[in-house]
Amino acid sequence: MRKLLLLSIVLITGVVFAARLFYLQIYDTSYQKLSENNAVKVVYNYPQRGYIFDRKGNLLVSNQPSYDVMVIPKDVKPLDTLEFCKLLKIEKEDFKRILEKAWVYSPRIAQVFIPQLTKSEYAALSEKMYKYRGFYIQKRSLRNYHVRHSSNVLGYISEVNERIIKQNPYYQMGELIGMGGVEKQYEEVLRGTKGVKYIQKDRFNRDIGPYKEGIFDTLPTRGNDIMLTIDADLQQYGEELMINKRGGIVALEPKTGEILALVAAPNYDPALLVGRDRSKNFTKLYYDTIAKPLFDRVLQGEYPPGSPFKTLTALIGLQEGVIDLDERVYCHGGYRYGNRTLGCHHHSTPLSLIPGIANSCNAYFATVYRRTIDKYPTPQEGIDHWREHLVSFGLGNYLGYDLPAGNKGLIPDSDYYNRAYQYPKYKWYTPATISNSIGQGEVSLTPMQMVNFTAAIANRGYYYKPHIIKNIVGADSIPEKYTVKNYTTIDPEYFEPVIQGMFDVYNYGTASHLKIPGIEICGKTGTAENYIRVNGKRMQLTDHSVFVAFAPKDDPKIAIAVFVENGYWGSRWAGKIASLLIEKYLKGEITRKDLENFVLSGSLMDEYSKPYSGEPFKINQ
Amino acid sequence: MGDYKRNVQLDWLTIFSYLALVFIGWINIYSASLSESSQGFFDFNQIYFKQLVFIVTSLGLIIFILALDSKFYERFSSIIYLVSLASLLGLFIFGKNVNGATSWYSFGSIGLQPSEFAKAATALALGKYVSDIQTNMKELKHQLRTFLIIALPALFIIPQPDPGSALVYAAFVFPLYREGLNYIFVLIGFIAALLFVGTLLIGIQWMILIIFIVLTIILLKKKKRNRIKWSQYAIIAAACIGFTFSVSYVFNTVFEQRHRDRFNIVLGKEVDEKGIGYNTNQSEIAIGSGSWTGKGWLQGTQTKGNFVPEQHTDYIFSTIGEEWGFLGSITVVGLFVFLIIRLLILAERQKSTFGRVYGYGVASILFFHFFVNVGMVTGLFPTIGIPLPFISYGGSSLWGFTILLFIFVKLDASNYINR
Numbered sequence A: 001m002r003k004l005l006l007l008s009i010v011l012i013t014g015v016v017f018a019a020r021l022f023y024l025q026i027y028d029t030s031y032q033k034l035s036e037n038n039a040v041k042v043v044y045n046y047p048q049r050g051y052i053f054d055r056k057g058n059l060l061v062s063n064q065p066s067y068d069v070m071v072i073p074k075d076v077k078p079l080d081t082l083e084f085c086k087l088l089k090i091e092k093e094d095f096k097r098i099l100e101k102a103w104v105y106s107p108r109i110a111q112v113f114i115p116q117l118t119k120s121e122y123a124a125l126s127e128k129m130y131k132y133r134g135f136y137i138q139k140r141s142l143r144n145y146h147v148r149h150s151s152n153v154l155g156y157i158s159e160v161n162e163r164i165i166k167q168n169p170y171y172q173m174g175e176l177i178g179m180g181g182v183e184k185q186y187e188e189v190l191r192g193t194k195g196v197k198y199i200q201k202d203r204f205n206r207d208i209g210p211y212k213e214g215i216f217d218t219l220p221t222r223g224n225d226i227m228l229t230i231d232a233d234l235q236q237y238g239e240e241l242m243i244n245k246r247g248g249i250v251a252l253e254p255k256t257g258e259i260l261a262l263v264a265a266p267n268y269d270p271a272l273l274v275g276r277d278r279s280k281n282f283t284k285l286y287y288d289t290i291a292k293p294l295f296d297r298v299l300q301g302e303y304p305p306g307s308p309f310k311t312l313t314a315l316i317g318l319q320e321g322v323i324d325l326d327e328r329v330y331c332h333g334g335y336r337y338g339n340r341t342l343g344c345h346h347h348s349t350p351l352s353l354i355p356g357i358a359n360s361c362n363a364y365f366a367t368v369y370r371r372t373i374d375k376y377p378t379p380q381e382g383i384d385h386w387r388e389h390l391v392s393f394g395l396g397n398y399l400g401y402d403l404p405a406g407n408k409g410l411i412p413d414s415d416y417y418n419r420a421y422q423y424p425k426y427k428w429y430t431p432a433t434i435s436n437s438i439g440q441g442e443v444s445l446t447p448m449q450m451v452n453f454t455a456a457i458a459n460r461g462y463y464y465k466p467h468i469i470k471n472i473v474g475a476d477s478i479p480e481k482y483t484v485k486n487y488t489t490i491d492p493e494y495f496e497p498v499i500q501g502m503f504d505v506y507n508y509g510t511a512s513h514l515k516i517p518g519i520e521i522c523g524k525t526g527t528a529e530n531y532i533r534v535n536g537k538r539m540q541l542t543d544h545s546v547f548v549a550f551a552p553k554d555d556p557k558i559a560i561a562v563f564v565e566n567g568y569w570g571s572r573w574a575g576k577i578a579s580l581l582i583e584k585y586l587k588g589e590i591t592r593k594d595l596e597n598f599v600l601s602g603s604l605m606d607e608y609s610k611p612y613s614g615e616p617f618k619i620n621q
Numbered sequence B: 001m002g003d004y005k006r007n008v009q010l011d012w013l014t015i016f017s018y019l020a021l022v023f024i025g026w027i028n029i030y031s032a033s034l035s036e037s038s039q040g041f042f043d044f045n046q047i048y049f050k051q052l053v054f055i056v057t058s059l060g061l062i063i064f065i066l067a068l069d070s071k072f073y074e075r076f077s078s079i080i081y082l083v084s085l086a087s088l089l090g091l092f093i094f095g096k097n098v099n100g101a102t103s104w105y106s107f108g109s110i111g112l113q114p115s116e117f118a119k120a121a122t123a124l125a126l127g128k129y130v131s132d133i134q135t136n137m138k139e140l141k142h143q144l145r146t147f148l149i150i151a152l153p154a155l156f157i158i159p160q161p162d163p164g165s166a167l168v169y170a171a172f173v174f175p176l177y178r179e180g181l182n183y184i185f186v187l188i189g190f191i192a193a194l195l196f197v198g199t200l201l202i203g204i205q206w207m208i209l210i211i212f213i214v215l216t217i218i219l220l221k222k223k224k225r226n227r228i229k230w231s232q233y234a235i236i237a238a239a240c241i242g243f244t245f246s247v248s249y250v251f252n253t254v255f256e257q258r259h260r261d262r263f264n265i266v267l268g269k270e271v272d273e274k275g276i277g278y279n280t281n282q283s284e285i286a287i288g289s290g291s292w293t294g295k296g297w298l299q300g301t302q303t304k305g306n307f308v309p310e311q312h313t314d315y316i317f318s319t320i321g322e323e324w325g326f327l328g329s330i331t332v333v334g335l336f337v338f339l340i341i342r343l344l345i346l347a348e349r350q351k352s353t354f355g356r357v358y359g360y361g362v363a364s365i366l367f368f369h370f371f372v373n374v375g376m377v378t379g380l381f382p383t384i385g386i387p388l389p390f391i392s393y394g395g396s397s398l399w400g401f402t403i404l405l406f407i408f409v410k411l412d413a414s415n416y417i418n419r
Helices: A004-027 A030-039 A081-088 A092-105 A119-131 A162-167 A181-185 A187-191 A232-241 A278-286 A307-320 A353-359 A362-374 A379-391 A414-420 A430-438 A447-458 A492-507 A574-587 A593-601 A605-613 B002-007 B012-033 B047-067 B070-075 B077-094 B114-131 B140-157 B163-178 B183-202 B204-223 B230-254 B257-266 B278-288 B316-348 B353-377 B395-414
Strands: A040-045 A059-071 A111-117 A135-145 A156-159 A176-179 A195-201 A207-210 A226-228 A247-253 A258-265 A334-337 A340-343 A462-464 A469-472 A485-487 A522-534 A537-551 A558-564 B096-098 B101-107 B110-112
Touching: A004 B163, A004 B278, A004 B316, A004 B353, A030 B278, A059 A092, A059 A119, A081 A092, A081 A119, A092 A111, A111 A119, A111 A135, A119 A135, A156 A181, A176 A181, A176 A187, A181 A187, A232 A247, A232 A258, A232 A574, A232 A593, A247 A447, A247 A574, A307 A353, A307 A362, A307 A379, A307 A430, A307 A447, A307 A492, A307 A522, A307 A537, A334 A362, A334 A430, A340 A362, A340 A430, A353 A362, A353 A492, A362 A379, A362 A430, A379 A414, A379 A430, A447 A462, A447 A492, A447 A537, A447 A558, A492 A522, A522 A574, A522 A605, A537 A574, A537 A605, A558 A574, A574 A593, B012 B047, B012 B316, B012 B395, B047 B395, B070 B077, B070 B114, B070 B395, B077 B101, B077 B114, B077 B140, B101 B114, B110 B395, B114 B140, B114 B163, B114 B353, B114 B395, B140 B163, B163 B183, B163 B353, B183 B204, B183 B230, B204 B230, B278 B316, B278 B353, B316 B353, B316 B395, B353 B395
Parallel strands: none
Antiparallel strands: A040 A195, A059 A111, A059 A135, A156 A176, A195 A207, A226 A469, A247 A258, A247 A558, A334 A340, A462 A485, A522 A537, A537 A558, B096 B101, B101 B110
């Protein structure tokens, strides 16, 4: 027995150690992570973000270096705070406060002390930096805007938030990501790929060389440049014309679907969201809940389209065979249904289709619409057929363009009315939806959708999905969905009379005073009634001024939709703006200086302040 | 002829185990000490090169030890022991203070640590005394003298201060037990250790409760067979409780904070990763990150980053764990277990009591070092700074263990010469 004591203790010890080692090395895998955190530092190398050009190759956005003063609180040694604060242009209290905050966050982790120094601040500071232990300067790359427009198109970049980090493991705290506009849409193209370096640390957190001789390291790849379909001159001109007005302008090239201009008003200078004042400016824009400069009216604004919608009513009527070109419809101050009237303005009567469009006769289109719906046994079936045609123009749903903002608009279907009228408990008939015929009532479109159907008309029956990307450097082509024709349900032959009607709008109709010598323009005015709620009270505001147009008539190079909130009748603001933009785009210069001055200096700010003034006000003055 | 062959037979299993451990030690010291500033391989300032020199000189020592007549060790054991004691005492006058401990003689660039050699000397002296025909381990007088032989060097080592090295002498309880020391000594030691850890872990009140419960169970079992000696059990209970209180007292008033910390960390009572528990924690991380096959030689991030202090000496096992993984570290554990068991088998086949006691001494010392060192590095025991035999860096340590082991190899080999 005495021989066995030590022997058994030795054996037991061996087994215990084996078990302990198994636990440490195999069973509990947390040690691997711990050793990695311990000994390997990951350093990212950020590539240059891609540049953004307009369709003519003008540089819109490039990069500029920016210098952040960083601090590792633990390493800070007593210093000449007075001099340091003077160089950074901060107060001594600020210095203490920021440093304390950094201490609380982490004494060991490098943090931004003062972000984004100007070049001159950097120059003054960098000479003396050696004196300030624990502080260093980190170079960052920021966006440099060469234009003061297009902020809604370009978007901006900002630091990733925690939600993004959770969703996308590519991003680390403090990194930048595109927010809004093409910066967001083409984030992966523009950002490139960051390089990564693994650095072996020792226990004092000092670098002692690349980890495993750098076999895991990767080089950054530069972000690719992109060329937008935007015409910077047109865009800028559009934004200038929209000063002191709210609404949107969108211009397309119908033959390609390329977006030439995308103006949302009010807008802001993209440079506001770069640099030291970024967050202050952003807060200001964000909390402007009345003008809503961050709300992209041209993509997100859902408006009653008004009279331009009549062109679609006409096309559907022709396709459904409920009207021919010769039939004339009487209008006695409006369209009567039951004991109600859908009012109309003064014009000669009776009118057939082409002059009906030119004069924008409500009675004519109400008649066509009613016949279209009533062609089918029930209004439900009628509405659904009607809707099918409209959907083929890209209405009632997202259009699929390459910008990260938008809305569906509304093209009601039978379910919509069944719900609204509690069918089958109550029945509903076509007259209940009659306002749809003239682009009022339930239908609503975004300005982008309006220009899309205009382009489809200009193309006589098809459209390309609107898109903003012209070319990605290093990529062969743009996505295929932007290069295929989307056909409407309307046969090509029915477009000519409608186009003729739109042409006559300029010849002798509602926009006859906006003709441009030498250019055959087709257009349609719109005056859209609208309501808002202020403090729970529904009130009618001055009509929206709407205009859609394309030109030239037989070889369309531009289709345009202009929407001016509360601008009253169509040709008062929207028509003028559209006319100027078409001239600018097709001729390169403006001959009608008076018209231009009128629009540039015109302001609707009084109109906009009316509902918030608390005083009774009159509309449509 | 057969006898002649066995005359020169060295135990090659032991020698191969020794060589394997020394080799494993060197390649890991190389990894743990390799630095960017190295100026080529033959740089005497590099730790791995020094260790190589120590290994080569150890081989010279081995030849010298094997060449001496085996009778020499038994005859001169007393003198060797006295010289060893003198060298320990001499430290108080001539010793060189390194890191707060006066454990070294300094000869130019080479330092000698007499406590590393004193183990072999004590083992020899113990063998000599116990094997003496006059000695009876059952007598108190002889027990006390034996105790003195073991305790003297330990007493000289404690004030250096090097309590870890002194603690090693507790290992000699195993050869004594083998030679007939009453099991009660081993049992008392075992119970004392249990009470000690238990008191620290769960506190006095709970320990007293447990003592009473355990004693009551024993009492009830014995009651069925024999008459109960109440007085005996009262004494045992009183002793246990007294010890429990004294542990609490010693721990809280006699121990210094750093001692308390070391125990508390292992008992999991305080986790302070950047403070006192740093070594153990980093060592666990190093070993734990090794997984099955390790990160590969020279690839250990913990090792390269010098996260584990003293990694080439007391914490060398963490390099093995990190770079060679579970397979590597289990191999080293296996080699130690194999070597120690082999030594026990050899000790049992010794013709002389002297050889057997010495053999047991060698096995016990190696086991104690292995047990405490690996236990410490893997976070099972408190931090007690003693080297891992044959593997840890250090000339005195390597030479000391080499002498310790090969005297026994020589004794074993000469069993057959002197028949």
